[in-house]
Amino acid sequence: MPTPRTPAASDEDHRAQMEALQTEMHAKMRAAKEKRGLLIVHTGDGKGKTTAAFGMLTRMLATGKKCAVIQFIKSGADPLEKILQRPTLTWHRVGGGFTWDTQDRAADIASCREGWDLALRYFADPDCAFVLLDELNIVLAYDYLPKDEILTALRAKQEMQHIVITGRGALPELIELADLVTEMREIKHPFKAGIKAQRGIDF
Amino acid sequence: MPTPRTPAASDEDHRAQMEALQTEMHAKMRAAKEKRGLLIVHTGDGKGKTTAAFGMLTRMLATGKKCAVIQFIKSGADPLEKILQRPTLTWHRVGGGFTWDTQDRAADIASCREGWDLALRYFADPDCAFVLLDELNIVLAYDYLPKDEILTALRAKQEMQHIVITGRGALPELIELADLVTEMREIKHPFKAGIKAQRGIDF
Numbered sequence: 001m002p003t004p005r006t007p008a009a010s011d012e013d014h015r016a017q018m019e020a021l022q023t024e025m026h027a028k029m030r031a032a033k034e035k036r037g038l039l040i041v042h043t044g045d046g047k048g049k050t051t052a053a054f055g056m057l058t059r060m061l062a063t064g065k066k067c068a069v070i071q072f073i074k075s076g077a078d079p080l081e082k083i084l085q086r087p088t089l090t091w092h093r094v095g096g097g098f099t100w101d102t103q104d105r106a107a108d109i110a111s112c113r114e115g116w117d118l119a120l121r122y123f124a125d126p127d128c129a130f131v132l133l134d135e136l137n138i139v140l141a142y143d144y145l146p147k148d149e150i151l152t153a154l155r156a157k158q159e160m161q162h163i164v165i166t167g168r169g170a171l172p173e174l175i176e177l178a179d180l181v182t183e184m185r186e187i188k189h190p191f192k193a194g195i196k197a198q199r200g201i202d203f
Numbered sequence: 204m205p206t207p208r209t210p211a212a213s214d215e216d217h218r219a220q221m222e223a224l225q226t227e228m229h230a231k232m233r234a235a236k237e238k239r240g241l242l243i244v245h246t247g248d249g250k251g252k253t254t255a256a257f258g259m260l261t262r263m264l265a266t267g268k269k270c271a272v273i274q275f276i277k278s279g280a281d282p283l284e285k286i287l288q289r290p291t292l293t294w295h296r297v298g299g300g301f302t303w304d305t306q307d308r309a310a311d312i313a314s315c316r317e318g319w320d321l322a323l324r325y326f327a328d329p330d331c332a333f334v335l336l337d338e339l340n341i342v343l344a345y346d347y348l349p350k351d352e353i354l355t356a357l358r359a360k361q362e363m364q365h366i367v368i369t370g371r372g373a374l375p376e377l378i379e380l381a382d383l384v385t386e387m388r389e390i391k392h393p394f395k396a397g398i399k400a401q402r403g404i405d406f
Binding site: 018019053062078084137162183195 | 217225247250286287302386394398400406
């Protein structure tokens with residue numbers, strides 16, 4: 001919600017300001033009529049790209065609809081997987097971990113191809129409401145999958161399906177195509193202050 | 204994970220780049236030794252502030268530790284509440300909804316005070332590992348609670364407890380005090396393209 005433009009001088013002043021804001025907000029809500037599946041991108045150098053996508057996934061699972069997660073690059077399971085586990089969710093992890101640990105471009109590319117083939121299957125499933133492609137931006141930044149092939153598939157996305165793509169360095173063409181793009185910008189990071197990654201926060 | 208600095212010319216080149224990156228990453232990890240509870244702030248005009256906090260909450264619940272959520276301002280329950288429900292989680296919603304709907308500063312302030320009293324109780328609980336104060340930044344931007352009182356309590360936070368604060372317009376003093384700050388920056392928003400808020404994505 002918006003922050004106040006000017007501090008209210010009195011309770012009456014506050015009420016008048018809020019009445020005006022309510023009128024403005026209601027007009028905006030009336031203007032937004034369309035309902036359809038969104039192509040969503042979380043990018044930037046800050047934390048929260050995958051975590052916010054997991055939050056959306058949780059919300060979507062609460063609707064009872066089918067959801068799918070494909071995690072590119074990462075190898076370890078996120079602890080929240082066990083909390084979200086249910087028949088309406090399928091979760092795939094492809095790839096052997098960080099590129100600096102695998103050090104094997106051919107194997108990384110093969111894993112990405114496997115993940116993308118899975119993605120295409122969920123794109124084609126009319127019952128699947130939500131597909132999360134975690135770290136796909138990294139896959140594209142490393143040129144592990146041909147961007148034209150990916151963009152073409154995303155352009156042909158089912159109307160009511162939501163697709164969420166995470167990872168730093170999102171391609172300009174993907175940002176152009178997407179409906180909702182958020183940049184997670186790092187303002188302050190504990191790692192740089194000598195605090196290590198911690199269970200529950202980072203993994 | 205980092206995006207590549209220069210595209211690798213060959214598989215061998217890729218392997219050499221990744222070896223160097225691995226050395227760098229391992230050195231960084233060794234340098235980060237400290238483990239303690241973090242004061243985390245999600246701010247900015249973009250989406251994902253609360254959603255990423257909910258993702259962190261889910262991850263923390265997976266550790267089996269006690270967590271608490273206090274939602275300021277908002278009135279309606281988030282659908283993911285029912286998925287996260289468990290004995291280790293307590294969830295409070297204080298306040299009657301958006302300030303432009305309540306239009307009642309005195310009532311808003313009373314609700315915020317109620318929420319803050321709850322927060323103090325969780326701050327003092329040695330078994331509570333994670334406290335989410337949703338939209339507290341808005342409360343402070345509206346001057347609904349005295350900032351000095353809030354900052355003093357946060358400065359005295361238990362060492363191992365994580366506290367997450369969300370909402371746009373975070374106070375500079377809070378950013379200064381926090382360990383981890385992410386700005387969710389709006390690059391593209393579907394609302395502005397006439398697409399309305401949708402179940403599963405927005406609420």
